[in-house]
Amino acid sequence: MKKEKVVGTGGELLMHQLVAQGVEYAFTNTGSAEAGFFDAFLTVPGVQPILLLNESLVLSAADGYARASRNPAFVNVHLAAGTRQGSGQLFNSHFDGVPMVVTAALRDNGSFGDHGTLAVSSGFSQMSMVQDVTKKRWEVRDAKGIPMATRRAFSEALTMPSGPVYLAFSGEALDEKGIEATIEPGRPLNMGVAPDEDTLDQIHDALLNAENPLLVVGPDIQQASAQQEILELAENYGLPVAVGFFDYGSFPRSHPNFQGMVDALPPDDYDVVCCVGYRPNTRANATDERFPSAFKIGIGHDSAMLNGSFALDVSLWSDVKSGLSAVNNKWNPGDSNLHHLSSRKAKLASNARERIDAQNARAANESHANPIHPDFLGYRMGEVLAKNTTVVSENFMAADHLMPFGFAQDEWRLVRAYGGSLGYGVGAAVGAQLASPDRPVVLSIGDGSVMYSSSGFWTMARYGLPILTVVWNNMNYQTVRTNFARWGGNMAEMNKYPETFLGDPEIDFVLLAKAQGIEGQHVNEPGDLDKALKRAKEVQASGEPYVLDVHITNVGAGADQSWYKAFKLNTI
Numbered sequence: 084m085k086k087e088k089v090v091g092t093g094g095e096l097l098m099h100q101l102v103a104q105g106v107e108y109a110f111t112n113t114g115s116a117e118a119g120f121f122d123a124f125l126t127v128p129g130v131q132p133i134l135l136l137n138e139s140l141v142l143s144a145a146d147g148y149a150r151a152s153r154n155p156a157f158v159n160v161h162l163a164a165g166t167r168q169g170s171g172q173l174f175n176s177h178f179d180g181v182p183m184v185v186t187a188a189l190r191d192n193g194s195f196g197d198h199g200t201l202a203v204s205s206g207f208s209q210m211s212m213v214q215d216v217t218k219k220r221w222e223v224r225d226a227k228g229i230p231m232a233t234r235r236a237f238s239e240a241l242t243m244p245s246g247p248v249y250l251a252f253s254g255e256a257l258d259e260k261g262i263e264a265t266i267e268p269g270r271p272l273n274m275g276v277a278p279d280e281d282t283l284d285q286i287h288d289a290l291l292n293a294e295n296p297l298l299v300v301g302p303d304i305q306q307a308s309a310q311q312e313i314l315e316l317a318e319n320y321g322l323p324v325a326v327g328f329f330d331y332g333s334f335p336r337s338h339p340n341f342q343g344m345v346d347a348l349p350p351d352d353y354d355v356v357c358c359v360g361y362r363p364n365t366r367a368n369a370t371d372e373r374f375p376s377a378f379k380i381g382i383g384h385d386s387a388m389l390n391g392s393f394a395l396d397v398s399l400w401s402d403v404k405s406g407l408s409a410v411n412n413k414w415n416p417g418d419s420n421l422h423h424l425s426s427r428k429a430k431l432a433s434n435a436r437e438r439i440d441a442q443n444a445r446a447a448n449e450s451h452a453n454p455i456h457p458d459f460l461g462y463r464m465g466e467v468l469a470k471n472t473t474v475v476s477e478n479f480m481a482a483d484h485l486m487p488f489g490f491a492q493d494e495w496r497l498v499r500a501y502g503g504s505l506g507y508g509v510g511a512a513v514g515a516q517l518a519s520p521d522r523p524v525v526l527s528i529g530d531g532s533v534m535y536s537s538s539g540f541w542t543m544a545r546y547g548l549p550i551l552t553v554v555w556n557n558m559n560y561q562t563v564r565t566n567f568a569r570w571g572g573n574m575a576e577m578n579k580y581p582e583t584f585l586g587d588p589e590i591d592f593v594l595l596a597k598a599q600g601i602e603g604q605h606v607n608e609p610g611d612l613d614k615a616l617k618r619a620k621e622v623q624a625s626g627e628p629y630v631l632d633v634h635i636t637n638v639g640a641g642a643d644q645s646w647y648k649a650f651k652l653n654t655i
Contacts, residue, residue, distance in 0.1 A: 086267045091126070093226030093257040094119035096264050097186075098127035100230040103268045104237050106157045108133050108517055110145040114161025116188035119257030130157075133517065133546065136538040138169030140510040143500075143536065145183050146176045147511030150498045151473060152518035153308060155182040155240050162188050163209045166249075170216060171504035176247045177216040178502035180306055180385065182240040184233065185213075189222055189251035209251050218246035226259035234269035241271030243402060244385035245306065274384065274402045278409045285397045286357070286380055287413035290320045293355035294423065297374075298322040299345050302501055303360025303383055303403050304333040310490035312407035313359060314338075319414045321427040327361055329479060332497030335489045339435035353377045358395075360403045362388050362501070382406045442485055454636040455609050457555065461485035464527070464553065467616040470494055473524045475515050477508030477532040478555060479562040486527070496522075506535030509552075513539060516548045523551070523623055530556040530585060530592070537595055543628040544600030551623045552596070552603075552630045557637050558586040568640035578640060592632040603630030 089099050097120060101109070109132045113121060124132060135141045138160045145156035160166055166173075166187050176183060189209055210220050219239050223232045229252065236248040290296060304313050313333075317324050317340045324334045325345035334341055342348060357380040374393060381395040384402050389395065399406045418424065442462075449456035461484030474488065476499045488497045498515050500507045512526040533554055543550050560583040567580045574580050593603040602622065606615045615631055622629040 086265055088263060089266050090261060090263045092119055092123065093229050093252070093259045093262060094121070094123035095127050096226060096229045096262060096266075097233060097252070097257070098123040098130060099266045100233040101157060102127065102129040103266050104157075104234075105154070105268070106130055108148065109157050109159055110135065110141045110148070110514070111159040112136065112138050112141050112161060112165060114165060114188065116162050116190060116254055117159060117252075117257065119254065120159060120186075120252075133513070133542070135510060135513070135542050138165045139172050139506050140513075140536055140539045140542070142169040142172035142176065142185070143507045143510030144514040144517075144539075144542070145185075146172060146181050146500065146507070147475060147498055147514030148518045149176075149181050149183050149514070150305070150511075150518075151496070151515040154518075155184060155237055156514070158183055158185040160185065160187050162190050163212060166209065166212055170212065172500075172507060172510070173213065173216045173247060175500035175502035175504045175507055177218070179302055179500060180245045181247065182245040183247045184236045184240055184250065185217070185247055186250045186252060188257065189224070189253045210249075213249045216247070217249045218244075220249040220251075222251050222253070224253045224256055226256045226262040227264050229256060230264045230266050234267065236269070238269035238271055243271075243274045244387075245271075274405075278399050278401055278406060282397060282399055283409055283413055286382075286399065286410050289355050289378055289380060289397075290316075290322065290357060290410075291418060291421075291424075293320075293378075295351065295353050296320070296322050296355040296357065297342075297348075297351075297353045297377075298324045298340075299327070299356060299358045299361050300324060300330075300333045301327040301359070301361035301388075302330055302333055303362070303385065303388070305497075307360065307384065307403035309360070309404040309407055312404055312411060314490065315411050315414075316359075316407055319411065319419075321424045321431065322357070323431060327363070327501075329501065331476070331486070331488055332499065333360070335487070335494075337439070337487045337489065339432045341435070355380070356393065357382070358393065359383065359407065360388075363393075382410070446485055450609055452636060453609060454557075454607065454634045455612060457484040457557075457635050457638060459609060460553075460555065460612065460633055460635055463612050463616060464525075467613060468495075468525060468620070469523050471522055472496075473498060473515050473519055473522050475499065475508055475512040475524060475526045477505070477511075477526075477528040479529070505532050508532055509536040509539030510542075512550045512552070513542050513546075513548060516550050517546075523549070523620075526550055526552040528552065528554055529561065530554055530558060530590065531560045533592060533595075534590065537592075538599070540596045540601050540628075540630070541599040547626060548628055549623045549626050550628045551619050552628070553619075554592045554630065554632050555635050556590075556592065556632055557635045558589060559583055559637055560585065561637070561639070564637075565639050575640065580640070593630055596628075596630040601628045601630055603632060606631055606633045 145158045149156040240248045324340045356377040359382045379393045381389045381398040446458045446462035449459045473496045508528040516524040564583045
């Protein structure tokens with residue numbers, strides 16, 4: 084698009100700039116302070132508003148859209164209050180570097196007194212609320228500056244390392260009339276740092292000559308659309324691959340080279356460790372001192388993440404896709420005949436067959452468990468659901484249960500957040516479906532997580548989004564129980580884990596969805612699971628959302644929750 088002069092209100096100028104940026108959807112929860120923006124929907128066509136019923140859902144839907152489409156998302160929330168309400172999901176987006184432009188009206192203590200409705204206290208800064216969860220942030224008090232600030236925000240959000248940018252517009256700026264401004268799209272800055280040949284040679288030689296290497300990958304692989312490049316690297320050099328903490332989308336689980344989460348790997352004497360787009364689990368390890376004797380390589384576009392992983396012997400700071408391509412270009416096909424490489428590849432293939440056979444056997448052994456065993460649920464989902472499915476996952480422990488995630492066009496894709504703020508999945512599924520209308524979207528979510536965001540079912544129904552939601556319902560905070568057990572103490576000794584039981588009353592997720600316009604069914608018997616999944620696929624194919632409330636058994640410590648009544652209030 085060429086530069087264009089337009090005249091309008093501040094809100095109309097904002098809308099013109101969004102159209103110029105190619106924005107399809109404005110994710111929002113309406114507020115009266117943003118009236119100048121919403122008025123512009125009636126005069127400037129091209130952007131579809133998507134209404135969600137709280138700001139947490141708004142931010143998670145935008146996040147899911149950005150991840151699935153690999154385009155920046157646009158968000159409008161209500162003032163400082165709405166900004167604060169959505170801050171948990173904004174943290175997820177910032178943690179994972181998801182590009183989005185988040186806007187709100189600006190109401191500071193110069194506009195209202197300390198006790199005005201939705202006003203702020205003396206000395207308050209709306210910017211201070213988002214300082215730690217956004218890449219950049221600006222106040223805009225002049226209507227003429229709205230297009231420039233918005234253009235700059237999109238450019239900044241997309242430039243590596245990407246992330247959310249926050250704009251607060253004063254009501255006066257949005258409302259001002261008859262303003263002329265220039266409209267043109269903002270583009271990301273090209274990260275054109277060319278890796279030097281010496282660095283590339285060091286990486287190539289280390290990987291080629293390693294006797295016992297390990298490739299550690301992270302979510303920046305997806306962010307950079309570098310899936311094929313990481314596959315090429317792993318397969319060329321015969322590298323066993325580990326992923327970061329609860330990271331199931333950076334490398335296909337069904338691939339022979341896949342080894343599991345790096346935090347769970349047994350100790351081994353690796354001589355070369357290569358980290359690509361890896362974000363270390365600092366919640367588990369304040370300092371990462373694993374692999375002390377290994378030659379450590381880092382490739383990534385975020386310098387903070389590179390420096391935050393292992394102490395590196397050689398680093399390549401570049402766009403992940405470009406960096407991997409440069410390393411792969413060093414590969415000589417004739418090197419495939421090297422004995423240690425062919426031997427390592429054969430061993431990985433053999434171990435993979437054993438691992439996958441063991442997983443399938445374990446699932447088959449649980450096929451008659453009642454309630455349904457999570458291994459069996461994951462296995463049957465992998466077998467029955469379409470192979471071009473986009474899976475939005477807010478599972479934590481449940482993601483371990485045999486769910487395949489691939490890279491190719493016709494394979495499963497994964498959308499999930501790694502920041503840990505609950506309430507992500509339902510909104511993210513809305514965004515992912517809007518981003519990929521030609522792919523089936525399946526939301527795989529735990530029963531605890533649904534309750535953070537269940538009003539998102541209303542949005543699915545309102546816009547006719549054919550999302551299949553599978554609720555893994557064990558009436559428990561499974562991850563918390565598991566972590567409590569690892570912590571030990573009296574809880575582990577007595578096998579009792581307070582306030583993790585979600586029954587009494589039992590939550591009926593089918594009724595919860597039905598109240599908002601979505602049909603569904605309970606699945607209590609393993610013999611009913613395949614029929615229910617196939618029925619759900621049919622409803623989904625007809626263009627309607629559907630919910631499966633799957634009753635699964637508890638696994639691991641503290642499965643018996645009958646003692647919980649000891650903590651009930653005495654109301655007599």
